[in-house]
Amino acid sequence: MAQTTLPPRKADQLEGQAATAELEKSAERAASRRGMFMAAPGFVYLFLFFALPLLIVFVYSFANRSPTGRTILANWNLDSYQRLLDPFVVQIAWRSFVLAAGATAICLLVGYPFAYFIATRSPKVRAALLVLVMIPFWSNFLVRTYAWRMLLGSGGPVSQVTEFLGLGETRLLFTTTAVMIGLVYGYLPFMILPLYASIERVDFSLVEASRDLYASGWQAFRRVTWPLTRPGVVAGSILVFIPSFGAYVTPEILGGSRTTMLGSYIVRQFLQARDWPFGSSLSFVIMLAMLGAAFVYFRVGGKTL
């Protein structure tokens, strides 16, 4: 109807545009179909073997436990969430938090100057030093943790060294210190690599400019370099904090009964206490905490994995 009032040219044009739009739309639909087709295998797999298991954990966290340790999928309740507030559980969570935060702080304190050192070498030296960081990063975590069990054991190399130095025998194995050493040893590369990436990207002529304006070396660092590398600091800290908080292997090998962390406590609910609903609620909550941290990580633009 509207077309009759328009000049013929214009009408043709409109029709042409409509046809093009129609074509574009169908091409878009075809591309969308191809995309879905390509995504399908991975999606189906992850849905079946990841999303569904996650949902099951969520459902189990509201279930009941029979006195014999069987899980009863009826009479849904929030008991296992209430138990998260038990002083004992809160104590373990707090200990995990303190250990993870401590390990993160030490990694940052040691890792920042280290990453700065590497980033300011000549390109050739830099590449070689980076390889030396990558090797422990990729090496078997269990084996690297085990090495410390051997070193810290009573009469082991560390104790022999302190005895030789006249400091007396050291009994570090199964203490909080041992767990802390293990966490720092295990996750330090996770701190160094994002830090290196952000320090290497700094435009150092800005630092030069600040020095020209009579800033001291410390002031230049504090006011220019540090703010520019803060994304790397946040990314590295989260990459260390997340696995440390949920750590299981490290406290299990290097810690004792008084250094239980959340990861070991969750495992105990499944393998020893047979309290699946409680273990489920714990795992679900710890996962939510990690997701929150990961959200911050992606927010600050972290990409190193």
Add this chain to the structure above:
Amino acid sequence: MSATRDVVRPTGNARRALSANAWLVFAFFYAPIILLVIFSFNDNRFVGVWGGGSLRWYREMFANRPVLNSLQNSLIVAFASTIVSTVLGTFTALALERFRFRGRGAFDGLVYLPVIIPDVTMAVMMLLFFARASSLLYGTMGATFGLGIGTITLSHIAFNISFVAIVVRARLAGMDPSLEEAAADLYAGRWEAFRRVTLPLIMPGILGGALLALTLSLDEVVITSFVSGPGSTTLPVYVFGLVRRGVTPLINAVSTVMLMASMLLVLFSLLVQRRSQ
């Protein structure tokens, strides 16, 4: 440039502190590994005391049935899960990076989850899932399946898909899409353009992702220990069990072999990356 370097590199005590810190970190990284390797050649059955060099523990390792058995399981699981997850992960990366489709955002999130989730949570998830699936199967068909190599492989694929997808996707994102367009302009069909242009260009990413998957699968302990059955553990899970009971020279030997395997994989993947640059 040299002026900049003077500004960037501190002088005096600060410089000395920086390099001292660097060497201490390197010593911290490598001393435990080196000592572990040295002690694996120790003839003494007490780990801390040197009793002369020997290959005794390596001989013992190669005669140890459970070690060999779990090593075999490890290799089967690692290769099977790497192959499947490399294929699925590459498709996933292509879909997410090259196409817009309904549900893309949700899928994107789903792909990142296995990387972020704590391994303990994922272990719990897989255990409950296989327990449910097994009882469901029994209820409906009277068939059962136990925990073992199958469930381990299925779980490893689940986290490896994500790692492969992320690595391949990074490679795809760095690739110039106009190359594919040029191929299309030159009358290459979709498949032709993919096979002759896209695939060769993202091959280093695919290879890197596959090596990462292989390493992760060979190293995984927590999830595997939850979904493995009696007699069907992998090498790290078996070693973990031994380690919890104490330190023995035999574990040192097995650990050294595992360490060497992962170092070879790192060097190989670094070579792959260098060649692609």
